[in-house]
Amino acid sequence: MSPSLDDIRRAPKVLLHDHLDGGLRAETIVELARETGYDRLPTVDPDNLRLWFQEAADSGSLERYLETFEHTVGVMQTRESLVRVAAECAQDLAADGVVYAEVRYAPEQHTTMGLSLDQVVEAVLEGFKLGSEQAGGHGIRVGTLLTAMRHKARSMEIAELAVRYRDVGVVGFDIAGAEAGYPPTRHLDAFEYLQRENAHFTIHAGEAFGLPSIWQAIQWCGADRLGHGVRIIDDISVAGDGSAKLGRLAAYVRDKRIPLEMCPTSNLQTGAADSIADHPIGLLRRLHFRVTVNTDNRLMSSTSVSLEFAKLVEAFGYGWDDLQWFTVNAMKSAFLPFDERLALINGVIKPGFAQRKWQP
Numbered sequence: 001m002s003p004s005l006d007d008i009r010r011a012p013k014v015l016l017h018d019h020l021d022g023g024l025r026a027e028t029i030v031e032l033a034r035e036t037g038y039d040r041l042p043t044v045d046p047d048n049l050r051l052w053f054q055e056a057a058d059s060g061s062l063e064r065y066l067e068t069f070e071h072t073v074g075v076m077q078t079r080e081s082l083v084r085v086a087a088e089c090a091q092d093l094a095a096d097g098v099v100y101a102e103v104r105y106a107p108e109q110h111t112t113m114g115l116s117l118d119q120v121v122e123a124v125l126e127g128f129k130l131g132s133e134q135a136g137g138h139g140i141r142v143g144t145l146l147t148a149m150r151h152k153a154r155s156m157e158i159a160e161l162a163v164r165y166r167d168v169g170v171v172g173f174d175i176a177g178a179e180a181g182y183p184p185t186r187h188l189d190a191f192e193y194l195q196r197e198n199a200h201f202t203i204h205a206g207e208a209f210g211l212p213s214i215w216q217a218i219q220w221c222g223a224d225r226l227g228h229g230v231r232i233i234d235d236i237s238v239a240g241d242g243s244a245k246l247g248r249l250a251a252y253v254r255d256k257r258i259p260l261e262m263c264p265t266s267n268l269q270t271g272a273a274d275s276i277a278d279h280p281i282g283l284l285r286r287l288h289f290r291v292t293v294n295t296d297n298r299l300m301s302s303t304s305v306s307l308e309f310a311k312l313v314e315a316f317g318y319g320w321d322d323l324q325w326f327t328v329n330a331m332k333s334a335f336l337p338f339d340e341r342l343a344l345i346n347g348v349i350k351p352g353f354a355q356r357k358w359q360p
């Protein structure tokens with residue numbers, strides 16, 4: 001029997017790539033807009049607003065997809081709103097059965113009403129703590145990644161912020177935003193600083209731009225993981241008999257077990273893939289790249305980890321072993337100490353999947 005959406009929801013899952021400002025509840029956006037005086041929402045009806053985000057993000061272009069964040073970032077400018085959004089994020093992920101999540105956002109985008117970068121980080125950490133304490137189910141642990149916007153010039157400052165808060169819930173760093181024209185090497189000083197500090201980072205690469213972006217992220221910047229990385233497929237050729245030949249970069253990514261934070265539905269919306277069945281995740285899983293499955297932006301893609309899994313089950317016929325493999329891959333790739341990753345794999349993930357597999 002293939003796993004149903006309900007069964008998948010009950011399995012313990014791990015999420016490595018989820019944007020805080022891409023996962024707000026529509027009702028919350030409307031309420032926060034009223035409370036904080038934000039008057040630019042396209043509609044104040046939560047159902048229509050939810051639909052608006054989905055449709056506006058469904059453009060086939062990353063640049064247009066990113067324009068929708070104006071409204072979520074617009075209502076996340078006060079301490080109270082950041083605490084609330086982060087708390088609800090932890091609750092929503094826990095309700096979906098996520099046991100460990102790394103949620104990212106760009107602190108520099110939340111200072112227009114006077115908050116300092118430190119105040120932004122502290123508000124979000126407080127929200128995650130509150131939301132995790134209130135969450136039921138398997139329980140959830142949330143780590144934060146601080147993102148710098150790749151078209152701006154504050155990456156060094158944000159990298160320093162990530163290091164400053166590393167012992168209280170910030171587990172890593174990332175760069176995001178429009179990819180074409182903004183190569184990761186623009187932020188080389190930040191990445192070199194993080195390496196000297198023994199800190200972890202991932203880089204959005206190979207989503208809206210191809211192999212050069214992935215190559216720079218890994219070989220110039222030293223990324224631990226790749227956000228998306230779908231275009232690694234451009235370095236793999238598949239023969240008529242299904243056998244695959246890997247170019248040097250694809251071989252390096254696979255040999256070094258570099259985790260790919262894949263976000264199938266998001267990729268359909270930004271034009272990186274045409275359908276789930278055509279998504280490179282099918283081939284990459286078959287070739288044993290270290291693939292993980294993620295949401296990217298739950299609001300814009302109207303999705304959850306469980307729903308992403310369910311779509312993959314439908315498109316590729318995956319069973320519980322595949323879903324467990326993705327989950328263990330994600331846990332192995334988390335920016336947590338090794339012993340804590342192992343404890344979650346052996347104490348939570350494997351027993352949780354065993355229960356789902358053997359339940360009649």
Ligand SMILES: O=c1[nH]cnc2c1ncn2[C@H]1C[C@H](O)[C@@H](CO)O1
Pocket residue numbers: 019020021022062066069073104105106109147176177178204207266296297
């Ligand atoms: O998929 C994405 N690619 C590049 N940038 C993204 C993606 N999803 C969200 N972002 C941007 C918009 C957000 O405001 C920012 C921080 O979360 O990251």
Ligand SMILES: [Zn+2]
Pocket residue numbers: 017019176204227296
């Ligand atoms: Zn992303």
